[in-house]
Amino acid sequence: MNLENIKKIGIAGAGTMGSGIAQIFARKGYEVVVTDVKEEFLENSKKLVSIFNKSLIEEGLMGESEVESTIKNIKYNVDKKIFSDCDIIIEAIIEKIDIKQDFWKEVEKVAKPDAIFATNTSGLSITEISKKLENKGRFIGMHFWNPPHIIPLVELIKGDGTKDEIINILLKLLKKIDKEPVVVQKDIPGFIGNRIQFAVFREALNIVEKGIATFEDVDRAMKYGPGFRYPIIGPLETADLGGLDTFYYISSYLFNDLSDVKEPQEILKKLMNNKELGVKSKKGFYDYSYGKDEEAIKRRDKMFFKILKHIYNL
Numbered sequence: 001m002n003l004e005n006i007k008k009i010g011i012a013g014a015g016t017m018g019s020g021i022a023q024i025f026a027r028k029g030y031e032v033v034v035t036d037v038k039e040e041f042l043e044n045s046k047k048l049v050s051i052f053n054k055s056l057i058e059e060g061l062m063g064e065s066e067v068e069s070t071i072k073n074i075k076y077n078v079d080k081k082i083f084s085d086c087d088i089i090i091e092a093i094i095e096k097i098d099i100k101q102d103f104w105k106e107v108e109k110v111a112k113p114d115a116i117f118a119t120n121t122s123g124l125s126i127t128e129i130s131k132k133l134e135n136k137g138r139f140i141g142m143h144f145w146n147p148p149h150i151i152p153l154v155e156l157i158k159g160d161g162t163k164d165e166i167i168n169i170l171l172k173l174l175k176k177i178d179k180e181p182v183v184v185q186k187d188i189p190g191f192i193g194n195r196i197q198f199a200v201f202r203e204a205l206n207i208v209e210k211g212i213a214t215f216e217d218v219d220r221a222m223k224y225g226p227g228f229r230y231p232i233i234g235p236l237e238t239a240d241l242g243g244l245d246t247f248y249y250i251s252s253y254l255f256n257d258l259s260d261v262k263e264p265q266e267i268l269k270k271l272m273n274n275k276e277l278g279v280k281s282k283k284g285f286y287d288y289s290y291g292k293d294e295e296a297i298k299r300r301d302k303m304f305f306k307i308l309k310h311i312y313n314l
């Protein structure tokens with residue numbers, strides 16, 4: 001298969017991620033079919049796609065005619081048989097290994113022999129998910145970040161059996177739809193983005209727990225310091241620009257002092273036990289009562305769109 005042969009994309013799971021991924025491909029002119037276990041989830045997905053379109057229109061990043069064609073390009077059906085003529089099938093269903101394995105076993109029965117199979121798992125093993133497939137060479141991890149219609153990164157993760165030609169074609173496809181793909185050569189938990197994100201999260205919690213700084217100051221230090229750099233230069237470019245000798249000396253005394261705890265810290269456990277889960281429960285580190293939850297999401301997306309426009313020229 002080559003890039004020109006890819007015309008139809010199948011998406012399983014009409015939730016947050018599946019709906020966003022459907023919107024991306026449909027907007028770029030691909031035929032998209034979306035499936036889920038119940039009609040009502042498909043109806044909800046239509047609403048989600050409309051919300052994504054609306055936010056892009058408000059930011060001047062999408063035209064009215066594009067909205068029309070995007071909606072027209074997506075078909076919905078609860079029957080997996082709609083995947084029978086898809087060139088790529090992307091799975092964004094519940095994050096449970098046994099359900100994903102059984103899902104793919106069923107899909108293999110109806111899919112074209114050369115269709116590419118991709119899972120959007122957040123961190124389960126790609127090799128394990130593909131365990132019940134006959135043809136493991138066509139199976140790959142394709143990890144979009146939330147919200148998928150805004151965040152450019154897509155991680156492509158090789159399973160033990162993934163063929164290189166699958167990676168090469170998806171690299172081309174993702175660039176064509178204005179995404180930024182990276183290749184994760186080994187099937188490891190957290191891939192690249194979440195390994196780095198959670199190394200930062202662990203140390204951020206450590207700093208708060210030890211009373212070194214307030215949680216507000218940790219967030220401010222990150223946003224106005226390292227985080228200010230990261231949309232422009234990654235951590236390794238930062239080291240090159242700072243001087244690798246300096247980074248070597250700092251690593252020599254600092255690594256030893258950083259948190260290396262092997263399970264979630266007490267501070268996080270306490271919040272979990274109090275059901276203070278962040279925006280979704282209107283209280284986490286910060287307070288999200290009285291509409292502050294919606295404000296936080298709106299502000300985040302508005303700022304993300306600014307980055308898209310000013311840094312990525314989209």
Ligand SMILES: NC(=O)c1ccc[n+]([C@@H]2O[C@H](COP(=O)([O-])OP(=O)(O)OC[C@H]3O[C@@H](n4cnc5c(N)ncnc54)[C@H](O)[C@@H]3O)[C@@H](O)[C@H]2O)c1
Pocket residue numbers: 012013014015016017018035036037038041091092093094095099103120121122123143144145146
């Ligand atoms: N939400 C995130 O931030 C995020 C980011 C990256 C990756 N992911 C991953 O993407 C996947 C989906 O996450 P989400 O947040 O969109 O979840 P979600 O709960 O919003 O949606 C999942 C959908 O899958 C459907 N589903 C469950 N079993 C199914 C089956 N057998 N066949 C068809 N549909 C089925 C559910 O009914 C639901 O509508 C998960 O693997 C998750 O780990 C999530």
